[in-house]
Amino acid sequence: MPGVRPTDLRGILQYVPQFREKAFVVAVDGAAVAHENFANILMDVAVLWSLNIRTVLVHGASIQIRALATERGLEPSDLEGSGVTDALTLDLALTAATRLTHEILEGLAAADLRAAATNAVTAHPLGILKGVDHLFTGKVERVDTAFLQTLLASGVVPVVPPLGLDGEGRTFRVNSDAVALEAAKALSAVKLVYITSSDGLLVDGSVARQLSVRELAEALQRGGVDPGHVSKARHAVAACEAGVPRVHVINGGVDDGLLAEVFSNEGIGTLVYANDYQQIRQARHGDVRAIQQLIKSSIEKDELAPRTRASIEKELAAYWIFEVDGNPIACVALHPYPAEKKGELACLYVRPSHENQGIGRKLAQFVETKAREAGLTQLLALSTQAFSFFQSKAGFAEGTPDDLPPARRARYEQSGRRSKVLIKKL
Numbered sequence: 001m002p003g004v005r006p007t008d009l010r011g012i013l014q015y016v017p018q019f020r021e022k023a024f025v026v027a028v029d030g031a032a033v034a035h036e037n038f039a040n041i042l043m044d045v046a047v048l049w050s051l052n053i054r055t056v057l058v059h060g061a062s063i064q065i066r067a068l069a070t071e072r073g074l075e076p077s078d079l080e081g082s083g084v085t086d087a088l089t090l091d092l093a094l095t096a097a098t099r100l101t102h103e104i105l106e107g108l109a110a111a112d113l114r115a116a117a118t119n120a121v122t123a124h125p126l127g128i129l130k131g132v133d134h135l136f137t138g139k140v141e142r143v144d145t146a147f148l149q150t151l152l153a154s155g156v157v158p159v160v161p162p163l164g165l166d167g168e169g170r171t172f173r174v175n176s177d178a179v180a181l182e183a184a185k186a187l188s189a190v191k192l193v194y195i196t197s198s199d200g201l202l203v204d205g206s207v208a209r210q211l212s213v214r215e216l217a218e219a220l221q222r223g224g225v226d227p228g229h230v231s232k233a234r235h236a237v238a239a240c241e242a243g244v245p246r247v248h249v250i251n252g253g254v255d256d257g258l259l260a261e262v263f264s265n266e267g268i269g270t271l272v273y274a275n276d277y278q279q280i281r282q283a284r285h286g287d288v289r290a291i292q293q294l295i296k297s298s299i300e301k302d303e304l305a306p307r308t309r310a311s312i313e314k315e316l317a318a319y320w321i322f323e324v325d326g327n328p329i330a331c332v333a334l335h336p337y338p339a340e341k342k343g344e345l346a347c348l349y350v351r352p353s354h355e356n357q358g359i360g361r362k363l364a365q366f367v368e369t370k371a372r373e374a375g376l377t378q379l380l381a382l383s384t385q386a387f388s389f390f391q392s393k394a395g396f397a398e399g400t401p402d403d404l405p406p407a408r409r410a411r412y413e414q415s416g417r418r419s420k421v422l423i424k425k426l
Helices: 009-013 031-036 036-049 063-070 087-110 145-153 176-186 213-221 225-240 256-263 285-300 311-313 359-373 387-392 406-415
Strands: 022-026 055-059 116-119 121-123 138-143 156-160 163-165 170-173 190-197 210-212 246-251 271-272 278-282 320-326 327-337 342-352 379-384 420-425
Touching: 009 246, 009 285, 022 031, 022 036, 022 176, 031 036, 031 063, 031 087, 031 190, 036 055, 036 087, 036 256, 055 087, 055 145, 055 176, 063 087, 087 116, 087 156, 087 163, 087 170, 116 387, 121 170, 138 163, 138 176, 145 156, 145 176, 176 225, 190 225, 190 256, 210 213, 213 225, 225 246, 225 271, 246 256, 278 359, 285 320, 285 327, 285 342, 320 359, 327 359, 342 359, 359 379, 379 387, 387 420
Parallel strands: 022 055, 022 190, 055 156, 116 156, 121 163, 190 246, 210 271, 342 379
Antiparallel strands: 121 138, 163 170, 246 271, 278 320, 320 327, 327 342, 379 420
């Protein structure tokens, strides 16, 4: 499992204060429930509860409906709860979902968790859309928040099936992605996790690891999301826009996958985040050790020049941190030489787990902006191994040691590193 192992208590415990007594909504596709790893997912849920993270389980049932239909020699009119649900398909959905809910209750009991099947979803008919009557397909009208909160406060895991009831007791088949979204909104959940049979959301042909809600919305608009992942993507966007800070899409077949996703910066699937997810901020005194830890391996590989704790502390105002969920994952420094109207972009480093995501370029652009704001006319960078990045991605051109300010030239000669000097006019 990448990132934090479940046994790495320090890695887990750094997240616990921000999640304690908060709600997670975990939505499991029917295919993920049928997977042999599902028992491990439920053990992950048990770990969340042991940390006082209140977790609601929503489940789909499309694969079970299909299997039941095949067993009975029938053809369902819809599997996802978004098309037309005829009476026959509603009967299949009721049987399949009820069986699946009971199976989940058995699994939670085996994980030593109390749980309850709920009728917390009030639905009304989806109605006639574009001239087509959707019959017994429903749309979530509301989620009984008080009911779910009562269960959660009592240490009971609510299990919510993809079914809804109207005020007259009639049952409707509803889309489980939508149920999970509405439950997350109703409970002010801090995380909505979709557990599927894929490694994440396929965007532009590859699994997207991290996307802002804006980036995902744009991908949906231009048709960049894989057709099979559009429902998850649309509901992820809706969740973030409704105030859910983080939406995750992960593969239910990965052992310890739920814990790896929520208790590490790297995760295992796709993270869709609201706009406060990441930020660049000026380094503080408490960041000195983090900066040292970030750049340690790069110094050992002779990619960056050595920096002592004392030297970082002395020039701390020059350093900037790139955070993910409050954790430093990249850094950069801007050392100005006002007399020459030049500045040096230095100590640019991105943790390997977050490489190839454009973070280095963002930090370079950030430093360039800061240099312009400071009235500098030229930006310098010294590099032994990353000069191609500065030239191809950041717009630098190769210079010579003569381009360095006198004080910086003296240190350059003294170091003996023979770094390439790169320059960019501002």
